[in-house]
Amino acid sequence: MSEINTNVNEEINVENIKKELSQLKNKKTSQLSLVWRRFKSNKLALVGFIFVTMIIFVAIFAPVLTPYEPFATNPSNRLMAPSRAHWLGTDAMGRDVLTRLFYGARIALQIGVLIILFEGLIGILMGVISGFFGGIIDSIVMRLVDILRSFPVIILAMAIAGIMGQGLYNVVIALGIVGWTTYARMVRSKILSIKEADYIEAGYSIGESTFSIITRYIIPNAIPTAIVMISIMMPTALIASATLSFLGLGVQPPTPSWGSMVSAGRDYLLQAPWISTSAGFFIMFTVLGFNFIGDGLRDALDPTTKH
Amino acid sequence: MSNRKKYWANKALRTIITAIGVTLIAFLILHLTPGDPARIMLGPYASEENIEAVRAKYNLDKPLHIQYLAWMSNLLKGDLGTSIRYNRSVNTLIKNRIGPTLILTLSGLVISVVLGVVMGILAALKRNSWLDYLTTVQAIFWISIPSFWLGILFLYIFGLKLRWVPIAGMVSFVSVILPALSLGLRQEAWFARPMRAEMLEVLNQEYIRAAKAKGLTYYVVVTKHALRNALIPIITMLALRLPWIIGGSVVVEVVFSWGGLGTLLVNSVKARDYPVVQAILLLISIAVVLANLFADVIYTWVDPRIRMEG
Numbered sequence: 229m230s231e232i233n234t235n236v237n238e239e240i241n242v243e244n245i246k247k248e249l250s251q252l253k254n255k256k257t258s259q260l261s262l263v264w265r266r267f268k269s270n271k272l273a274l275v276g277f278i279f280v281t282m283i284i285f286v287a288i289f290a291p292v293l294t295p296y297e298p299f300a301t302n303p304s305n306r307l308m309a310p311s312r313a314h315w316l317g318t319d320a321m322g323r324d325v326l327t328r329l330f331y332g333a334r335i336a337l338q339i340g341v342l343i344i345l346f347e348g349l350i351g352i353l354m355g356v357i358s359g360f361f362g363g364i365i366d367s368i369v370m371r372l373v374d375i376l377r378s379f380p381v382i383i384l385a386m387a388i389a390g391i392m393g394q395g396l397y398n399v400v401i402a403l404g405i406v407g408w409t410t411y412a413r414m415v416r417s418k419i420l421s422i423k424e425a426d427y428i429e430a431g432y433s434i435g436e437s438t439f440s441i442i443t444r445y446i447i448p449n450a451i452p453t454a455i456v457m458i459s460i461m462m463p464t465a466l467i468a469s470a471t472l473s474f475l476g477l478g479v480q481p482p483t484p485s486w487g488s489m490v491s492a493g494r495d496y497l498l499q500a501p502w503i504s505t506s507a508g509f510f511i512m513f514t515v516l517g518f519n520f521i522g523d524g525l526r527d528a529l530d531p532t533t534k535h
Numbered sequence: 536m537s538n539r540k541k542y543w544a545n546k547a548l549r550t551i552i553t554a555i556g557v558t559l560i561a562f563l564i565l566h567l568t569p570g571d572p573a574r575i576m577l578g579p580y581a582s583e584e585n586i587e588a589v590r591a592k593y594n595l596d597k598p599l600h601i602q603y604l605a606w607m608s609n610l611l612k613g614d615l616g617t618s619i620r621y622n623r624s625v626n627t628l629i630k631n632r633i634g635p636t637l638i639l640t641l642s643g644l645v646i647s648v649v650l651g652v653v654m655g656i657l658a659a660l661k662r663n664s665w666l667d668y669l670t671t672v673q674a675i676f677w678i679s680i681p682s683f684w685l686g687i688l689f690l691y692i693f694g695l696k697l698r699w700v701p702i703a704g705m706v707s708f709v710s711v712i713l714p715a716l717s718l719g720l721r722q723e724a725w726f727a728r729p730m731r732a733e734m735l736e737v738l739n740q741e742y743i744r745a746a747k748a749k750g751l752t753y754y755v756v757v758t759k760h761a762l763r764n765a766l767i768p769i770i771t772m773l774a775l776r777l778p779w780i781i782g783g784s785v786v787v788e789v790v791f792s793w794g795g796l797g798t799l800l801v802n803s804v805k806a807r808d809y810p811v812v813q814a815i816l817l818l819i820s821i822a823v824v825l826a827n828l829f830a831d832v833i834y835t836w837v838d839p840r841i842r843m844e845g
Contacts, residue, residue: 243590375556378820378827380782383800384560387812390804391575467681469788472760474683475801490684494790505691507841508684516679523675524688 266528273524287333292385296324298331302346307500317502327485335485343465346404351411359419372411379407389477399478402519459522463515486511561817616810625814631776636795640784646719674724684719686790712792733765774830
């Protein structure tokens, strides 16, 4: 930077500015490695990383890890207490609880990722449009955000899932319809601050198009914000979808979803407390993992928040 | 127009737009279904006459905007419609159920705010101590536990095993403790962490140093000067968290068989009793819109430094 500033006599041409911009880009990558170093040194974040890796492992290798089938019922085995054969006991239909929890990890992660993709895409797009264009478009998008956020997420999602019918994709849509607003708000405010940055003006001054400004400068610079958003939204998505399943408005039994397992175990709380407690523990374990990661990421990307 | 007037005019206009938007969404939700709403509400075994009657009653045979205007004009007259399942006025249903919901929501709110504020203050005052660390970890811990599971754990431990409290319904004063804790503990984290950050920020301000320099005791500096200013942003946090607390109370009501709006809503969603669903959605969202406006008014009133901008 100082090199460029001292060469005042050098003719300022498009090539020079382009060079400066690419230098700034390089600075960005070194910043990323700095963020990674900070993240790694955070103990809680590392614990979270291990938790989430374990759940992903269990989800992928469920068929190898357990000798049982998640749907195989066995009436003579119902409500058996935890034993060597059934580590976490069996449920009211004689199915192995641990097996269903392992397969449940697949459902939970699948729904979580789909919700993040769905609401993230809509939200980031709306945020970029709103923040970049401003004016009347911004007002319309932001009023829509205000309106949707006046409804508690779970209540609006319940009503939507109830009307559209249950099922995995309807859960994703029902939760995403409100969820995108969080991304839109964050991305919009990030865009507003990026818009003021010098490199945007520099981009315009060398004649870049609006499209190229958005795709080459604004979106890459908004990505750290988006990553933090995702790590914050994943726990919300997991708990909200589990809540819908618990209420009987999400993924339907016999699909092994953790939320509906907590609900099913509730009827046998005294005889077989292991059903509800272990299913809830899996939800907590996974959400805790993502929350630890999110916390670490937030501190790593913005060390000023930690006093 | 003065800045102040402009600010409030803008705010009022936004609130009105949001309120109208909320009614539109509550109304349109019924039309998300691909089929005939009347047929879906009445179920597969309904007779043609019944379906026709419901269609006529809710103007379902008319164009969408006419339906909306008819629904709105009834709303403005204070008529929330008739429940299909109970065949009773939605107003009566809600009136009978709103008390328990208010008790539960307010108790949960008090638990979360009091616990959160106290923990946040202590964490800030004893910065980097084990107490500070505990505050951070417990906050992440509570927000990672789904309230329905926390409720079931409480029921199992305190209701079934220890038999300290009744396991369901609203029997006595102690009935509210477990549901309120299931609701409040999860929300507490949202007050503890901002409170800590705010308190640390305030303690670094010039006027705190000035107060200390004046020779005021630590206690007076903390309670009279720091606390008062650090509490202001909690008002906004309260309004922001309100939708989540109400949403949480619906789930907690189901766990504890609490006879409030939450159980009514869940049962109505399952029974496809849309007039009730629409009315409850509307009621809750309007409450949230008003709470936000209210928080803004209080905020500008207690903190005159707020800049009056749109």
